[in-house]
Amino acid sequence: MTILQAAVLGVVEGITEYLPVSSTGHLILTAWLLGLDRDPATKQAVDAFTIIIQGGAILAVLGLYRRRVLSMLRGLAGRDPAGRRLLVNLFIAFLPAAVLGVLLDDLIEAHLFRPVPVLAALGLGGVLLLVIGPWLRRARHERTDAAMDGAADGAGGDPSLDRRSIESISWRRALLIGLMQPIAMWPGTSRSMMTIVGGMVTGLRPKDAAEFSFLLGLPTLGGACLYKVAKSVSRHEAGLGGFIDDLGGVAPVAVGILVAMLSAAVAVKWLVAYLAKHGMALFGWWRIALCVVMAIGVWQGWVDFDAPSEPSVEATKAE
Numbered sequence: 433m434t435i436l437q438a439a440v441l442g443v444v445e446g447i448t449e450y451l452p453v454s455s456t457g458h459l460i461l462t463a464w465l466l467g468l469d470r471d472p473a474t475k476q477a478v479d480a481f482t483i484i485i486q487g488g489a490i491l492a493v494l495g496l497y498r499r500r501v502l503s504m505l506r507g508l509a510g511r512d513p514a515g516r517r518l519l520v521n522l523f524i525a526f527l528p529a530a531v532l533g534v535l536l537d538d539l540i541e542a543h544l545f546r547p548v549p550v551l552a553a554l555g556l557g558g559v560l561l562l563v564i565g566p567w568l569r570r571a572r573h574e575r576t577d578a579a580m581d582g583a584a585d586g587a588g589g590d591p592s593l594d595r596r597s598i599e600s601i602s603w604r605r606a607l608l609i610g611l612m613q614p615i616a617m618w619p620g621t622s623r624s625m626m627t628i629v630g631g632m633v634t635g636l637r638p639k640d641a642a643e644f645s646f647l648l649g650l651p652t653l654g655g656a657c658l659y660k661v662a663k664s665v666s667r668h669e670a671g672l673g674g675f676i677d678d679l680g681g682v683a684p685v686a687v688g689i690l691v692a693m694l695s696a697a698v699a700v701k702w703l704v705a706y707l708a709k710h711g712m713a714l715f716g717w718w719r720i721a722l723c724v725v726m727a728i729g730v731w732q733g734w735v736d737f738d739a740p741s742e743p744s745v746e747a748t749k750a751e
Contacts, residue, residue: 433477437466438684439691442485446695449489450646451703452625452715457554457722464735477678480664484685486657488692493646496700500647514599524603525610526651532614533656545619547730553620554723561716568632598640605634609644613652638707646700
């Protein structure tokens with residue numbers, strides 16, 4: 433893999449990782465456009481590379497939400513009750529994916545990383561966003577009106593009691609959002625889509641649902657990344673050195689991570705601003721369009737979803 437190819441994949445990973453559009457679908461299509469999935473050996477390296485560069489997306493959230501992260505660290509030390517509460521809620525939301533991810537990883541690789549399941553996830557996810565959008569807008573307006581009425585009555589003056597904010601989320605709501613994450617283990621679904629929708633369904637404002645989704649991605653993506661890399665290295669005949677060589681060396685990996693970090697930072701800031709004013713319909717239409725394009729690609733033999741049969745490198749990524 434060349435440095436330019438690594439940079440292109442890094443841009444695609446960074447932009448799509450936190451948007452509700454499925455990074456898997458975009459990376460598969462990008463790999464085809466770059467000609468990286470024609471040779472099975474090259475495809476294995478690309479699949480492994482998409483695991484590694486998730487680290488860039490993780491670093492972007494760590495940088496943008498460093499105050500939240502520091503607050504949680506202070507809470508862990510007993511010096512910040514709000515940070516401790518957020519940390520506990522994130523841990524609760526992380527548990528379903530942590531448990532089911534390990535148990536179902538091999539099963540998902542064997543049966544779901546195929547054209548029909550991936551395309552179905554892309555298309556159905558798009559329809560879901562289009563259908564649920566009007567309901568979420570009505571619910572948001574109703575909650576806003578109720579909060580304003582409560583404030584006028586003297587019952588809602590304390591922002592910390594606002595059920596729409598990330599600070600007020602309960603462990604039950606956190607668990608409900610967390611239960612949405614295992615659904616996104618189905619390739620093409622989008623972890624961000626499921627957790628943002630889950631947050632909005634439980635009453636969070638769109639921007640707060642997105643923020644909780646970003647923070648939840650830290651342990652989820654980080655854990656999945658480490659697990660899959662360790663699994664890939666253990667299966668590689670040449671160990672870590674051979675695994676890095678398959679990726680093209682250290683330079684492409686470093687470039688991919690850096691570019692993914694920068695592009696993810698831009699995407700996260702844009703998404704928060706966008707959701708504060710608009711709904712999710714744009715992403716629903718985009719997913720449907722991507723599904724159609726990829727279906728044509730599969731029909732014409734342009735793109736390949738199949739996981740490689742060789743055991744040396746993992747073929748899927750945590751989305």
